Amino acid sequence: MVDTTGFRNAMALLGGAVSVITTDGAAGRFGFTASAVCSVTDQPPTLLVCMNRSSYSNVHFKSNGVLCVNVLSADHQGTSGVFANRELTMEQRFGTARWQVLESGAPVLDEALVSFDCRIAQAHEVGSHTIFYCEILDLKMGASQEGLVYFNRAYHRLSSNA
Amino acid sequence: MVDTTGFRNAMALLGGAVSVITTDGAAGRFGFTASAVCSVTDQPPTLLVCMNRSSYSNVHFKSNGVLCVNVLSADHQGTSGVFANRELTMEQRFGTARWQVLESGAPVLDEALVSFDCRIAQAHEVGSHTIFYCEILDLKMGASQEGLVYFNRAYHRLSSNA
Numbered sequence: 001m002v003d004t005t006g007f008r009n010a011m012a013l014l015g016g017a018v019s020v021i022t023t024d025g026a027a028g029r030f031g032f033t034a035s036a037v038c039s040v041t042d043q044p045p046t047l048l049v050c051m052n053r054s055s056y057s058n059v060h061f062k063s064n065g066v067l068c069v070n071v072l073s074a075d076h077q078g079t080s081g082v083f084a085n086r087e088l089t090m091e092q093r094f095g096t097a098r099w100q101v102l103e104s105g106a107p108v109l110d111e112a113l114v115s116f117d118c119r120i121a122q123a124h125e126v127g128s129h130t131i132f133y134c135e136i137l138d139l140k141m142g143a144s145q146e147g148l149v150y151f152n153r154a155y156h157r158l159s160s161n162a
Numbered sequence: 163m164v165d166t167t168g169f170r171n172a173m174a175l176l177g178g179a180v181s182v183i184t185t186d187g188a189a190g191r192f193g194f195t196a197s198a199v200c201s202v203t204d205q206p207p208t209l210l211v212c213m214n215r216s217s218y219s220n221v222h223f224k225s226n227g228v229l230c231v232n233v234l235s236a237d238h239q240g241t242s243g244v245f246a247n248r249e250l251t252m253e254q255r256f257g258t259a260r261w262q263v264l265e266s267g268a269p270v271l272d273e274a275l276v277s278f279d280c281r282i283a284q285a286h287e288v289g290s291h292t293i294f295y296c297e298i299l300d301l302k303m304g305a306s307q308e309g310l311v312y313f314n315r316a317y318h319r320l321s322s323n324a
Contacts, residue, residue: 002298007207010301013276014201014233015309015320017177038198039176040212041289045169048210048293050202071176114175124286126295127203131210133288136164139172147177151309151320158177158313 015151018072020083021049022099022107023057025064029107030057031093033084035150037069045136047116050129057090058130062123067134068106069116074146074157079109102138113147115140177313180234182245183211184261184269185219187226191269192219193255195246197312199231207298209278212291219252220292224285229296230268231278236308236319241271264300275309277302 002010022031036050049069051058061067072080082088082096098110102117109115118134125131145160164172184193198212211231213220223229234242244250244258260272264279271277280296287293307322 002207002301004204004207006301007204007298010276010278010303011201011209013303013307013309014181014199015177015179015311016200017313019176036200036202037176038178038200038210038212039173040198040293041291042166042169043289045164045166046289047173048200048212050200050210114172116172122288126284127205127208129203131202131293136169139164139168141172141175145175145314147175147313149177149311149313149318149320151179151311152307152322156311156320158311158318160314 012153015149018080018148018150020070020072020079020109021067022070023061023064023067024105024107025066027060027063029094030060030090031083031107032057033080040133046121047134047136049132049134051132053125053128053130065120066104066106067118067120067132068104068108069118070109070112071114072148073111073113073142073144074148075144076148077155102140104137108140111142111144113142113144174315177311180242180310180312182232182234182241182271183229184232185223185226185229186267186269187228189222189225191256192222192252193245193269194219195242202295208283209296209298211294211296213294215287215290215292227282228266228268229280229282229294230266230270231280232271232274233276234310235273235275235304235306236310237306238310239317264302266299270302273304273306275304275306
């Protein structure tokens with residue numbers, strides 16, 4: 001079996017987009033930075049999000065039953081840091097950017113590369129994490145075409161040209 | 163509800179690492195190119211892979227019960243194309259590169275950025291796709307530190323420096 005440090009060092013080489021995952025509803029407004037987001041199927045349009053179960057907002061995402069995946073653009077490094085900072089309250093985090101809502105009511109980040117507004121169709125517990133299977137109710141494409149990727153423990157800017 | 167074309171155009175903006183997923187065993191040797199791979203948890207070290215159920219090799223991955231996620235380096239664009247090409251036989255695909263094995267027996271690509279040698283712990287069907295939850299038995303880091311990312315329908319090279 002692979003040890004935790006070896007696993008984390010190896011996983012750092014699996015580059016991925018950076019997103020801020022948000023929710024709002026009766027349980028309140030929450031958001032966190034994630035890189036474990038995947039497309040699943042287009043029948044119906046579905047993605048998945050992995051979230052640590054030890055996060056205090058995990059239960060509130062489940063309770064609200066909705067979330068928005070805001071895929072960050074290259075200019076959103078600061079927003080990524082804010083939503084990964086456990087010392088900031090949710091009010092402080094959301095105060096650093098502008099938000100809209102679509103169908104689900106979850107906060108949609110202004111100028112995200114793309115936002116996927118979702119209903120949580122299923123929550124699957126695997127070890128320390130919850131995998132949320134999310135049906136996409138609506139989406140919003142931003143104006144930017146420059147993506148943000150986290151790879152080898154650093155941010156990288158992706159232009160729309162290769 | 164979001165239409166299929168809109169979903170695919172939006173998902174093209176979710177950048178991701180490119181991997182070749184392989185298996186070998188009693189059901190035979192198979193491999194395909196994938197970008198839907200996520201880290202799940204380090205207790206025990208687990209990742210997930212999304213695979214189309216309509217792929218003829220889907221049932222053989224399940225039957226072998228093992229797979230290897232070979233995360234491609236920046237120099238592996240050709241290998242990505244080969245394992246995404248439905249007109250090539252498995253023999254032709256595997257003939258274009260060199261392979262080793264670790265614990266599971268699934269093919270490990272020489273000079274991959276990193277390879278995760280896995281046991282399929284669980285297969286979860288969601289719409290048109292299977293999500294394989296895979297426990298990592300062993301891993302192998304390559305010498306390259308340059309990653310390959312697919313974003314906005316093009317390949318991008320990531321250096322180890324931001």
